[in-house]
Amino acid sequence: MKGMKTGGRKKGTPNKENPIKGFIKTHSLAYFEPKEIVGDDGKKHTMSDFDCDMMMLAPDDRVNAELRLLEFHTPKMKAIDVDMNAHVSVRTIEDKLRVLCGEEEDDDDDDEDD
Template sequence: MKGKKTGGRQKGTPNKVTTMSKAAIAEVLSDYNESGLLQSDFMLLKPLERITIAEKLMQYVMPKIQSVAVDLGGGDENRTIEDKLISLSIKYEREQKK
């Protein structure tokens, strides 16, 4: 049963703790980056570790591309050209009657 919301945060208002936590983490990372240690520590890693970390970080700055399955067959592999033409002709005639 849905009731009317009478108190608490309004819809869409960010949580103060979450906002403060994000700001603190952003500040620590910013300081780490500006000190030059981030890049030097990154370069000390093995190449495979660098690629793994770079891949994990990229998801925060680049949108993920969804994979798409493409079926080029259309399910008509066993139909002859004549069958396809008849089917198209019937479709065309139906459209003309509308």
Template structure:
């Protein structure tokens, strides 16, 4: 039973700063008619900025952008140790018969 808070389906309150940032980001990636290297072309401000970077700086920028699109992998510690008792076929057969393997060793002496 719900005792308070918003009713189901009520939209979140608008945040003017969030709206401004979203609009700015969209305009930064929106293709426009621009002049690049003396030629008229259609590029976004982002593409212009990337083209003006040195190759190593461009790669670093792309890698930093990829951090926002790919999930971070967590390190997982796994204990791979196993305790294995090696038993021969004779040990298994004697266990099935109900005999103790130690008794057979005593008889041989």
């Protein structure tokens, strides 16, 4: 029977909880959560562990880390081959009417009758 559900989970049943997935999500959120940190100068700063780690990296490594993180937030673009050659013949309404009437198209203009 087409359209009738014959097996599997019932509609609306939530996915099974995965404790490892929950742990990883919690850990990741905590890594980016801003915290108060006492710096070397004795002043309090609000920074996440991620910000601290980024400050410790060399500029080129920091750029590479940012680029790798962006891969998770931007869609991958696929290369597409396109044939840009268009074979178009320009025809006026008069040309189309001649064809419909059964007349052959003239390459010469009708205005040049001498």
